[in-house]
Amino acid sequence: MATVLVTGASGNVGSKVVGELREHGIPVRAFVRDLGRAAAVLGGEVELAQGDFAEPASVRQALEGVERLFLICANHPQQVQYGTQVIDAAVGAGVRQVVMLSTIGAEAGSPTTFFDQHGRIEEHLRGSGVPAVVLRSSHMMSNILGSAVTIRQADRFFLPAGGARIAMIDPRDVAAAGASVLSAAVRGGRTSVLTGPEAITYGDVAGQLSNALGRPIEYVAVPDEAAAAGMAQAGMPPWLAEQVVAVFGALRDGINSSTTGGVRELTGREPRGIEHFARWAAPLLSGSA
Missing domain, CATH: 3.90.25.10 (UDP-galactose 4-epimerase, domain 1)
Structure with missing residues (x-):
């Protein structure tokens, strides 16, 4: 079964994506900076890949043998650089699907930096050629x-x-939606708004x-x-x-x-x-x- 790499895997959403994927019986690799913290949050049975977005070689190594990627890129002055580098590395590694956690309001050129950063990474992902699903969270x-x-x-x-x-x-619903996409045949090019x-x-x-x-x-x-x-x-x-x-x-x-039916459409239940x-x-x- 295809392995999924989860970035930001010890965070509020990433850790729950890891848990959801394990419940689905899907092999998962967690990309983390702090092995000790990750082991405490995720448990000792999860495959951990230590690295940092600022170290491209660690990203490439973590992507070896991976077919799907759940991309979480935390807010950072270099967020766009980091996010696009991961996407490029995923393309180079032959990843077949990328699911990106974004935000409502994401738009390249937005005067709000967070929205601009997410929007620019979304644009890069859509232009990468890899089948992609964007989850815009409330x-x-x-x-x-x-x-x-x-x-x-x-x-x-x-x-x-x-x-x-x-x-x-609830971040648990964001994670459930992400895991549902990764565990099912969901077409690329889709953007789902989750509330x-x-x-x-x-x-x-x-x-x-x-x-x-x-x-x-x-x-x-x-x-x-x-x-x-x-x-x-x-x-x-x-x-x-x-x-x-x-x-x-x-x-x-x-x-x-405004509310949407995004969680229900992807998970089959209400948020x-x-x-x-x-x-x-x-x-x-x-x-x-």
């Missing part, structure tokens, strides 16, 4: 995990989302976290400037904080306010709601996991 529920410290210490979290209604998606079941606010998220954690959790809407300053104070690189704030601006403008994610995330947010 804003992920797992982003709330970035506020775990303030939730634990102060029962509050601070974001510049205002009252935006967002069709947030959660309804558009909700971060106030709704706070309510579900309150229920799951058994104590009141408050969402505090903050201005963009205060959010960027707080992220920088927490150690986030300034370029990243600036772009995260820009994405929240797009969310307030409604870029993720999970925020109440399911809140229960799953409760041990992580309480510090018990």
Whole structure:
């Protein structure tokens, strides 16, 4: 059976793609930078390929004998370079299918850097000649995990989302959709938009976290400037904080306010709601996991 290489394999989505593929009985190789962390997250039975996008030779080595690729390329100043290099290496290795995790709003030339980067990688993938499926994900529920410290210490979290209604998606559903594509004969050239079941606010998220954690959790809407300053104070690189704030601006403008049937079309079931994610995330947010 064809081996699948998963990049970003120890992250919120990648780790779950690995798990889904294993449940499907598909051989999987995890491309990771930190072997220790990957082993802790993925378990000891997963084939690990250590490397870095900045080291093209490690990418080429990881692709040896691989027929399918699940491409996750994290936000980085050199994201486009890294993503296109992986695609070129996959073509050179004879990979037969690439499934790329992208984002709603992806468009080359977008004034929002994250959307521009994803859009440019998408364009390169479509022009590569390899059969490809792009999964454009909505804003992920797992982003709330970035506020775990303030939730634990102060029962509050601070974001510049205002009252935006967002069709947030559980990363487990993104992974399930990706694994379904990789385990079935899905034609290339397809772009699927993945969202959660309804558009909700971060106030709704706070309510579900309150229920799951058994104590009141408050969402505090903050201005963009205060959010960027707080992220920088927490150690986030300034370029990243600036772009995260820009994405929240797009969310307030409604870029993720519509739902789709993408998850149902690819997996045969409805996506999970925020109440399911809140229960799953409760041990992580309480510090018990």
